[in-house]
Amino acid sequence: MKIELSPGLPQRRRSSAIRLKWNQFWLQIWRDRVSYLFLAPFLICFLLFIVIPVIMAGLLGFTSYDGFGVPRFVGLENYIVMFTQDIIFLTKAIPNTFLFALIVGPGGYILSFLFAWLIHQLPIKIRDYYTLAFYAPSMAGGVALSVVWIAAFSGDRVGYVNNFLLDMGWIDSPIIWLQDKKYLLNIMIIVSLWTSFSVGFLSMLAGLQTVNRELYEAGRIDGISSRLQEVFYITLPSMRPQMLFSAVMAIVGTLKAGGISTQLTGMAITPSYAGHLVINHIDDYAFIRFELGYASAVSVILLIISFFAMRFAYRLFGSKEEL
Amino acid sequence: MMRRLRKITPFQVALVTSFTALAAFMSLPIIFILNHAFKPQNELFLFPPRFLVQNPTLRNLESLLLHASNATVPFTRYLFNSMIVVVLTLVCVILVSTMAGYVLAKNKFHFKQLVLSLITLSLMFAPETVGIPRYLIISGLGINNTYFGHILPALASPVAVFMLIGFISQIPGEVLEAAKIDGASQVGIFTRIVLPLSMPAVATISIFTFQGVWGDVETSTLFMQEETMRTMAFYVNSLLSGLQNSVAGQNMAAAAALLIFVPNLIIFLLFQRKVLETMVHSGIK
Numbered sequence: 028m029k030i031e032l033s034p035g036l037p038q039r040r041r042s043s044a045i046r047l048k049w050n051q052f053w054l055q056i057w058r059d060r061v062s063y064l065f066l067a068p069f070l071i072c073f074l075l076f077i078v079i080p081v082i083m084a085g086l087l088g089f090t091s092y093d094g095f096g097v098p099r100f101v102g103l104e105n106y107i108v109m110f111t112q113d114i115i116f117l118t119k120a121i122p123n124t125f126l127f128a129l130i131v132g133p134g135g136y137i138l139s140f141l142f143a144w145l146i147h148q149l150p151i152k153i154r155d156y157y158t159l160a161f162y163a164p165s166m167a168g169g170v171a172l173s174v175v176w177i178a179a180f181s182g183d184r185v186g187y188v189n190n191f192l193l194d195m196g197w198i199d200s201p202i203i204w205l206q207d208k209k210y211l212l213n214i215m216i217i218v219s220l221w222t223s224f225s226v227g228f229l230s231m232l233a234g235l236q237t238v239n240r241e242l243y244e245a246g247r248i249d250g251i252s253s254r255l256q257e258v259f260y261i262t263l264p265s266m267r268p269q270m271l272f273s274a275v276m277a278i279v280g281t282l283k284a285g286g287i288s289t290q291l292t293g294m295a296i297t298p299s300y301a302g303h304l305v306i307n308h309i310d311d312y313a314f315i316r317f318e319l320g321y322a323s324a325v326s327v328i329l330l331i332i333s334f335f336a337m338r339f340a341y342r343l344f345g346s347k348e349e350l
Numbered sequence: 351m352m353r354r355l356r357k358i359t360p361f362q363v364a365l366v367t368s369f370t371a372l373a374a375f376m377s378l379p380i381i382f383i384l385n386h387a388f389k390p391q392n393e394l395f396l397f398p399p400r401f402l403v404q405n406p407t408l409r410n411l412e413s414l415l416l417h418a419s420n421a422t423v424p425f426t427r428y429l430f431n432s433m434i435v436v437v438l439t440l441v442c443v444i445l446v447s448t449m450a451g452y453v454l455a456k457n458k459f460h461f462k463q464l465v466l467s468l469i470t471l472s473l474m475f476a477p478e479t480v481g482i483p484r485y486l487i488i489s490g491l492g493i494n495n496t497y498f499g500h501i502l503p504a505l506a507s508p509v510a511v512f513m514l515i516g517f518i519s520q521i522p523g524e525v526l527e528a529a530k531i532d533g534a535s536q537v538g539i540f541t542r543i544v545l546p547l548s549m550p551a552v553a554t555i556s557i558f559t560f561q562g563v564w565g566d567v568e569t570s571t572l573f574m575q576e577e578t579m580r581t582m583a584f585y586v587n588s589l590l591s592g593l594q595n596s597v598a599g600q601n602m603a604a605a606a607a608l609l610i611f612v613p614n615l616i617i618f619l620l621f622q623r624k625v626l627e628t629m630v631h632s633g634i635k
Contacts, residue, residue, distance in 0.1 A: 059460070066447050073468075076484060076502065077506050080487060171383060175602050185396075309479070330479055330480075
């Protein structure tokens with residue numbers, strides 16, 4: 028092939044420019060090799076156990092898969108079934124989760140801040156004891172605490188709650204708390220609130236310590252008169268990063284809570300689905316019915332919900348990070 | 351300073367008193383665990399139920415330690431697994447996360463922004479939501495029924511890395527620059543400067559990692575099919591599932607709850623001081 032020299036020249040120059048950039052890119056990668064090496068162990072685990080599973084869940088959501096054969100592509104069928112035919116999902120899992128999340132999430136969050144703030148008002152010497160008192164239940168973790176809840180909400184007269192209420196004369200006969208669909212979800216909410224003073228709570232405590240004390244003095248000069256104003260105009264804006272972090276933690280903690288119903292009732296599926304949360308629905312389809320494709324579709328929905336909840340939190344706290 | 355000079359009003363006294371009562375109320379479950387574990391069999395089912403133990407005994411712990419599930423796997427095996435897993439995970443998480451946190455906070459390189467935003471995004475990630483693909487990956491790697499199956503998933507801890515990035519960014523760049531001029535290598539800077547300076551954050555992530563791993567039942571349920579590889583939390587959880595309507599096992603469950611809780615408490619008490627102390631005194635802002 029005969030090529031004229033003059034048009035060929037810029038092309039070669041362009042390709043060599045690209046090659047130069049490419050080489051430079053690799054040189055930079057090579058220059059930063061220590062950084063990549065430092066990052067590698069984390070990044071590999073991160074990709075393997077977080078990024079890829081999420082992508083896989085997304086893909087599996089479009090298939091019908093029983094865990095043994097080959098996933099069969101079914102398009103949007105899982106999602107269509109979920110929102111048109113899955114009565115348990117629509118009438119139990121979704122409303123329960125929303126009620127549970129709306130109370131436990133914001134409720135636990137506000138209580139965390141309130142208690143962290145109150146602890147911060149105490150003398151430094153005794154702060155530790157109070158921190159421990161509030162933090163200990165969440166520290167003990169679900170497994171250890173279910174021993175407590177089971178004994179407390181036991182359905183006979185030996186149960187602590189029943190015994191107390193009978194003694195006070197507020198009820199006439201013992202209530203079977205954990206098997207009664209009227210009470211189960213409420214008990215789950217109370218128990219989860221009890222353990223909601225976790226990472227976010229500690230982060231708020233740390234955040235309170237970082238607030239510059241001079242700001243309070245300045246605020247007083249500028250006419251801030253009450254503690255409440257101090258909190259709103261100085262404390263909260265100063266510890267915005269910690270508030271955002273604990274908001275995210277609250278969202279995750281709330282949406283993934285589901286083990287609690289199983290631990291309380293000892294059954295994978297709660298009586299008349301009274302405490303059925305979306306997580307329980309996923310477990311039901313994944314590990315009892317082995318419809319992994321459908322279960323993945325449900326988990327995708329849960330991930331989407333938590334993404335939007337997080338986005339809302341970012342907006343609320345006016346983070347620079349756009350999500 | 352001003353606060354100390356303020357006079358103590360009756361209102362404040364009332365506030366502190368009621369707050370103390372509230373704190374005591376919140377810690378009821380903990381007091382209960384501590385008492386319940388030492389109750390002899392007859393006190394566990396006493397009517398009316400007593401909250402505090404009368405005649406403390408070690409029988410429950412004893413029967414738990416000597417108990418074997420299905421008469422094949424002794425309890426001590428679960429305990430041993432838990433300890434191995436938690437120690438190895440702690441060491442690895444601290445190392446892996448601080449390394450990642452250091453370069454992400456201080457160094458510039460390609461794809462850094464991508465990794466950072468992935469980490470921020472994955473803060474909302476709860477492993478429970480994608481148990482199925484995680485199971486498939488673990489079996490794909492062939493690490494089910496090994497300790498790797500317990501440890502590796504825990505290493506992907508965006509929360510730990512996120513906290514460390516935040517903390518390490520506060521270390522002034524000049525310190526690192528000075529070290530670099532003095533001829534320190536990246537590894538040297540990391541081990542001699544970054545790691546010691548980020549001890550408070552390391553203590554904090556240790557607390558959370560310990561809690562997460564020590565009480566975790568997910569890895570044992572999903573990734574371990576052999577009973578001998580499962581951890582204590584799993585065993586206790588399986589003890590609990592029959593507890594609602596039965597008398598047998600109550601004593602062991604009470605002792606097991608104590609065994610799960612106490613190490614958490616110890617590690618928190620050990621590090622809480624350190625976290626608060628260093629956070630108050632370390633001048634890095």
